[in-house]
Each structure stands twice: as C-alpha cells, then as structure tokens.
Amino acid sequence: MPKLALRFISGKYKGGEFPLKEGKEMFIGRSSDIDLVLVEDMVSRKHARLKVVGGKIQIEDLGSTNGTFVNGEKVAKAVVGKGDRILIGTSIMKVVEAGEDGGKAGAGAQSMASAEAMGRATMHSAGRSMAGTIAEVPLPDLIQLFGTSKKTGTLVINGHGVVGKIHLDKGRIVYASVDDSPGLSPIKAVVRILAWEDGTFELLGPEPQKFPEVIDMPTEHILMEGLRQLDELRHMQKKLPPMEADLVVVTPLVSRLADLSPEELDVFQLVHNHGRLRNVLDRAKSSDIDAANIVIKLLKANYITRG
Numbered sequence: 001m002p003k004l005a006l007r008f009i010s011g012k013y014k015g016g017e018f019p020l021k022e023g024k025e026m027f028i029g030r031s032s033d034i035d036l037v038l039v040e041d042m043v044s045r046k047h048a049r050l051k052v053v054g055g056k057i058q059i060e061d062l063g064s065t066n067g068t069f070v071n072g073e074k075v076a077k078a079v080v081g082k083g084d085r086i087l088i089g090t091s092i093m094k095v096v097e098a099g100e101d102g103g104k105a106g107a108g109a110q111s112m113a114s115a116e117a118m119g120r121a122t123m124h125s126a127g128r129s130m131a132g133t134i135a136e137v138p139l140p141d142l143i144q145l146f147g148t149s150k151k152t153g154t155l156v157i158n159g160h161g162v163v164g165k166i167h168l169d170k171g172r173i174v175y176a177s178v179d180d181s182p183g184l185s186p187i188k189a190v191v192r193i194l195a196w197e198d199g200t201f202e203l204l205g206p207e208p209q210k211f212p213e214v215i216d217m218p219t220e221h222i223l224m225e226g227l228r229q230l231d232e233l234r235h236m237q238k239k240l241p242p243m244e245a246d247l248v249v250v251t252p253l254v255s256r257l258a259d260l261s262p263e264e265l266d267v268f269q270l271v272h273n274h275g276r277l278r279n280v281l282d283r284a285k286s287s288d289i290d291a292a293n294i295v296i297k298l299l300k301a302n303y304i305t306r307g
Helices: 139-148 186-194 219-235 262-274 277-283 288-300
Strands: 004-008 017-019 025-029 036-039 048-053 056-061 068-070 073-075 077-080 085-088 091-097 121-124 130-133 153-159 162-169 172-178 200-204 247-249 304-306
Touching (some): 139 186, 139 200, 162 186, 172 186, 172 219, 262 288
Antiparallel strands (some): 056 077, 068 085, 153 162
C-alpha cells in the first residue's frame, strides 16, 4: 500500500511535503508541541486531527476558529484520499503519494524531511497571502474553496502575461477584470479567466476599492454559467476565427441590413468600429456565447469577413 503525504500547493512553502504514517494519530495546529505546526494567526493552537487507516485519511476539525475545508467544503469530520485538497488557515494541502513527482512546484520550494527524522514539522507564514499554480488547483475549485471559507481579497491570476483579477467579499465574487480592460464586463471577465488552465494565482489581502459596477449574482451561479459557456465555446472553436483575428465588413455589401435583428446589428456595428474579434466580444452587450454565434452567422451570410 503506497504511503501518503500532504503536499503544500499554496503559500511560501509550496512543494513541501509532510509524510503520513499508517495508523498514527497526528495533529495540525499553531501549538509548538504537535506534529505539523503552522505558524499563522488563522490556525488554531490545536486545529485538526488526522489518522491514516487503510490508505485513507480520517480528518477531524477540533473546534477551530476558522474551520477545516476539504475540496471546498467546511467539514467537522471527513475521509480523504489521494488527490483531495485540504485548506487550513492559508495553506492548501493536496493528498499525494509520498515522494511523488511534484510536477510544476516552484524552483524555490523546499522539501520537508521525514516525520521520523524531524519529530514534527513547523511551517512559518509571513502573512495571509495565498499563492500557487492553477495547474495544481483548478480555478473553479479554488473559487469554490474561497467561497466556502468566506475569503475576502483580490485573487490575482497571471496566465502567460495576461493578468486577471477576481475580487472577493466574504467569498462572494463582486468584480473581475482582465488586464484592467474597461470595455469588458465583470461577468465576461470571470468567464474568460475560468478558461485558463495554466498560470499562477495569489490571493492578496483586502483593500478598500470602488468598482464601476458590482456583480449581483451568487458565486455558484457564476461558476455554473461560466463553465457552461466555456463548454459551448470549445464546441464552436472550429467555426470561430481566433480571438486576435481582424474582421471587416464585406464591401460592396450585398446582404440586406434590414434582415438583421437589433442584436445582430449591434455586433455588425462593433465589427465595423473595432474589427478584432476580441474587441467585438469585449464590447458586445450579450454574452460571449451569444455574440460569438452572431459573428458566425454574419460570416456565413457574407456580412463580414476575415481581414
């Protein structure tokens, strides 16, 4: 039976591992005399207890102030296995096989010595910042986790030089942006960010901010709608030009403008004014899905064409 370990996948000690021993009861908390010591104020002195039985981890919250979370859900007791994620304080830990390849762990990550050699492990946190890679923690899981644990702050995601920001208030998404673009609605920004599968994230502490508009929709609904739109967009990729493609109005225009609906006319006007597909989708009043479908229709009916 493979030995299990907790790998830290967020924070300054991302990549560190804490090996677990079959049948041994272990404690996590801030107190200096327990097995896994997390030195941060969001962790209670004796926060949680865990034990490996038959290749599964039994974890129990010990009445902590800020709670113990498994895969985004606050738990009193739970049984977790390989691949599950545990959040305590600002630390996200993933259950892995001990010594398993860390994949994309940062070059500065430090591996922890075995529990037998150390007696116990102490992890020091400089603050409340949470950081990691979205390859390790997919964004929908991360947002759901922050929602359940009622985090407040700005989730900054860097995907190949493009910066997305999702602002949270007690776990609820209130605003979002991509490269601080003023033409992109916050809901569209969330959907665009959810499509990213590679990059880094960091949750920064709360700061007083004013937003041009506030999202008035439950976070669960945003995630469900966003994932639905992403699925549809993936299915229509072959029909749609690349996001950076230039679009132009066909000249001379033979197709009749009178045959277009008001929504189709709006997208036609955006193509005329802004050209690039990304700019058209950014500025369209409708969702990316609806606007993309209109673009496909206008291309087929020879109202617009690739530049």
